[in-house]
Amino acid sequence: MNAPSPALVAPRPERLRLVGQRRQMLTIMHQRLMFGMLVYAGIVALIALRILWLAAFGDHAGRKEGLISLVPDRGDIVDRDGEPLARTIDAWTIAVHPQKIIGDKLEISRRLAELMPEKTVEQYFALLRSNKPFYYLRRRASPNLVEAVNALGEPGLAIQREPDRLYPQTTLAAHVLGFTDIDGHGAAGVERAFDKYLSDPATRGTPLQLSISSRIQQALEHELGDAMTTFSAIGAAGVVMDVHTGEVLAMTSLPTINPNTPGQGTPEAHFNRATLGVFELGSTFKPFTLAMAMDSGVVSGPGQVYNCPDALPVYGHVIHDTHPFGRTCTVAEIMMESSNIGTAQIADQVGTARQKAWLKKMGFLDRVEIELKERGRALNPGSRWGPFETMTIGFGQGIAVAPLQLAMGYATLFDGGVYHPPTILKVGRDHPLTPGRRVFSEDTSYRMRAILRLVVMKGTGRKADAPGYRIGGKTGTAQKLINGRYSQTVNITSFAGVFPMDDPRYVIVVMLDEPKATKDTYGFTTAGWNVAPVVSRTVSRIAPMLGVAPDMRREPNMGEVLPFVHETKE
């Protein structure tokens, strides 16, 4: 530039200083520029890298979220064969925002009353003029109705899809399944017991598999419902259970509800008689007394003889029989003819302490063990449990248990004496069999087979027999306690059966509450006349499904009991 050479002109000190400053500024500026450029380049590089990354691994813009897997809003419930028992579907809901209505409210009320006649025009009109922000007109509306309402073209009418719980089999196993409340939470049955599992996003994808078999459930419900109608009973309950695993294959309580519309059921229908209701089930208890006696050595075998008078006065009471022997009788005969007098004597020999201990071991003094929340507590004499109560409990009066508990007791007795808690879930890989505990000895379990088969072959349970299926079991007719007194006319009849008796696999317990006599029963209301045929019909329907082949040539070892039966009677 025009800087003079140092040789000619001596630089002025200010100028020198200026040059130094300028240079300094320049370097600073260069540094800043460089820095800015680096930052800029860095950002560009970042963006470029990000774009490359997205191009290589990223999602594309049109990707739809949430449709990759089909997870319902609430888990399905299926039966043991995978048949759906409860599902969540998208249902149409019709609602109204009264304040957003822009059309003629009277006209709309008229049209709505035509389409949904459950309310009158006046009611609809009042609703539309009210200050309510939102009101459901119809849940689970049919597509036709939705279309018609949509055609009204009123923006104040909201039509939307909401998840809704559907029970495809309607009333089938209603008390087992339960139902959900309006918010979609379980309010009864399995829906309530497994609410967490069914609503948790992590688990609701896999359906909950119950041990219930819908075909068996249907057979049981149908036959039991038939009997209930025939005998004008006020209620009925039934349980079918796997002896070896404690799985409940069918469980019903009548009258029943439709879980799709739970609000319409009466309180009576909502009551689960199979698990929540406890009943004095009468003579169906006698086999337990006998098993206790055989296990503790009081009774040596079916041939042991007792004195069976027409009436037995004990501890200030008198015990009667419906079929009095009036002679000595064997244990086999006591069971066959369901003698209270004989069983009372056996129970007396067992004693209060041992009886209590046994009932405790069998779970008859506690709540029934099952996953459902509706569980009844068994009733017993408690502090009044004296020798006379021991006798009455021996033949099933004075102790009340749920029908499921009774089924569990029979399952225990015939699973070689091993108790497995009943379960409503299918036993398999996800739900392994809970280890059992021994209650009766295997020998006792074996010897009870022939005795109970005898009851059905020759005794009070003859009408329960289904040819070829070797049913064994015991009838029970208990007087019902009404206002603190045992009624002489009102009964609860029950039958507890096991089949096939030569190798017990399934237990069936049925109960009728207050059956009335009919012409066909010759005026009798005892169990042998009304519930026993239910067992016969049900078993001949369900046994083939359960893989029990009928065989007319197989029986348990009847040689153990037949010699002890007085033959001239029949």
Added chain:
Amino acid sequence: MSTRSFHSLFMVASCAGAALGCYLVSLRVASERAALDNVETRIVLAQRDLRVLQTEIGTRGRLAQLERWNVKVLALSAPAADQFLGGSFELARLTQPERKVDFQAPVVLASAPAPAPKAVTIGQPDTDDAGAPTAQSPRELIHEASLKTETREVPAKPAAAMPAVAALKSTDGPVTTAKPVAKKSVDRPGLAAVKTATKKSVDKPLTIAAKPVTKRIELAKNDPLAPLPEKHSHLAHKDSATGQ
């Protein structure tokens, strides 16, 4: 010279080309992935539809509904215990043809002493058949008897009755008039008739069948031609087996 000057240009072009190629690959991958997503979405939607339809079918065909139809219309019931079969043999037994007496079969009479006149009567009933309904029951009796005797007469008869076939099996029950046996023999011919109609092995069974006769006494005495007492045990065995 020129190549050297264009060197940088080539470099830029090739870099750009490579970058474009890479980008195209990535674009292609992305579009494939998008298509896959679409398919997956469609699968899920289809599954949802399936579920809805299954639910609907399940609801319409619920067990309670089927039961109601069954009670009202179909009236099907659970199979009884004796309707179950133990195995293929029991199944095969069900296909046994219906046993009936073949009235057209040649009549062969029982009494051995006078074979000649009987042969004459044999021919007559056949012709009479059409006209005489009264002859029915006696003919039946005669027929049974003939079936029994036939075995003994095997050698004698063939001339008279070629279709001896029908009577063939009667040999098994060679007793004279005992009722249960007669019943048996009645059963036999029908079977035999059916079998022989289809099979040609008629002759062989004849000879075999002839043997059992020896079992019973009177006939064998009467008939001079009654053959072979040797296979007694065999035949008895066979008899009992077929009898079942």
